[in-house]
């Protein structure tokens with residue numbers, strides 16, 4: 001418990017050192033006022049009513065400060081409350097206790113200003129729309145004029161310029177996820193929320209997608225929270241990794257990743273990468289076995 | 295070409311057997327043509343009165359399609375209203391159910407009293423009877439938007455109740471359901487139009503059957519019935535094809 005408190009207390013300073021570590025472009029970004037938003041979670045808990053008076057503590061007392069432009073990965077066994085925490089940050093679910101602010105405002109405000117992008121394991125593309133129209137859909141749903149150049153730009157960014165007119169059923173799983181990520185980014189969000197976006201992909205495609213996401217993200221550092229059950233993915237992408245313990249879901253460990261950016265496929269062969277990976281895998285196993293012993 | 299013919303042959307040769315059995319039965323038992331005409335007589339009647347039958351069949355087809363499309367449109371519009379105002383659906387559902395549970399033979403005289411005799415009444419009957427299934431299918435289609443898509447819409451600041459959500463997400467989501475409604479209803483609409491014509495005495499295949507029967511021209515009456523079944527099957531085939539063609543675009 002003492003460890004946890006320490007971790008949480010030192011988050012702010014972590015974030016500051018991180019900005020220094022992360023290199024020039026991000027420093028410039030954080031200096032400007034309209035940069036990516038910081039997120040503050042204070043004593044956030046979520047209790048679900050299961051009926052007949054039974055309740056389930058899905059998330060319990062989470063404290064976390066995320067710096068603007070930071071990439072956070074959230075790992076933990078399935079069912080430990082990662083998606084619930086993410087849905088609360090995205091304003092899709094209200095916390096039972098505690099508060100969440102994005103750039104000082106509520107997630108609902110963030111949504112209203114179209115400053116949030118989400119992509120989930122289920123891509124949720126509209127099957128009747130082409131890749132292009134799917135990426136343009138956020139404009140239409142938000143009642144904004146479609147910025148065709150922006151849509152073209154994003155399809156190119158995710159490497160699907162040649163598939164603009166293809167329907168989702170004509171795309172592979174990885175391509176669909178890329179469309180989904182392009183769709184999440186099209187309104188230039190300040191916060192990007194990813195819930196196991198590559199969870200259904202095979203290992204090779206997944207690594208390539210990670211590399212691609214890393215590239216996209218470093219071109220335009222956006223405050224990003226990624227839920228994943230792959231420790232490898234977390235270490236490769238994140239600035240900080242939060243490990244959640246199961247039932248009730250708390251932050252058991254917050255680990256900083258000291259790998260230089262830009263990272264590429266060869267980053268995974270660096271000794272630091274392997275060390276962090278081994279450490280976190282052990283911690284994850286530890287937390288999960290503790291949970292099951294309860 | 296030959297392979298399609300072969301396909302038709304392997305799938306439908308049972309019809310030929312039926313026709314042969316019919317002809318055989320009628321000639322062996324020497325049945326009076328007033329009771330059951332032979333297939334030969336029916337086909338001859340069809341050929342000899344080709345123009346007459348074509349005209350009446352066209353009329354029935356148009357009334358049935360018109361009623362089906364009007365019912366569909368009405369069903370979609372009312373379902374959209376019920377979707378946007380859940381309290382309204384509490385009013386509409388029981389009313390639609392009531393409308394649907396009245397048998398057609400009881401229903402037609404009521405409509406005739408109100409609307410009078412004529413093809414327009416047939417159109418009204420077909421519309422009303424097509425309306426209910428279309429309403430149910432469309433409404434459940436609008437409500438079928440997957441959670442992940444709703445979440446996405448909310449994340450870009452689009453509420454899952456407003457017009458924009460309806461226009462860009464709920465409405466297109468319902469398309470497969472509406473295709474199903476059309477496919478299932480098309481043959482029914484034709485038969486409903488036929489029965490209404492028969493009961494009201496409005497022009498069309500139904501009336502041909504009615505008049506030929508009272509004139510004891512059984513070959514004509516049977517020819518009309520045969521034509522009606524062929525049309526009904528054609529309707530079903532057409533909308534099945536339509537359904538097959540577009541449904542696949544709704545698979546993610």
Ligand SMILES: Nc1ncnc2c1ncn2[C@@H]1O[C@H](COP(=O)(O)OP(=O)(O)O)[C@@H](O)[C@H]1O
Nearest residue numbers: 048049056058077078079080081082083084085
């Ligand atoms: N709407 C809900 N109602 C009741 N229980 C829920 C609901 N959503 C999630 N849960 C429960 O909360 C726990 C955490 O779920 P979730 O956040 O989806 O876990 P994870 O994403 O880490 O796999 C699970 O035990 C799940 O059954």
Ligand SMILES: [Mg+2]
Nearest residue numbers: 082083084195
């Ligand atoms: Mg989850």
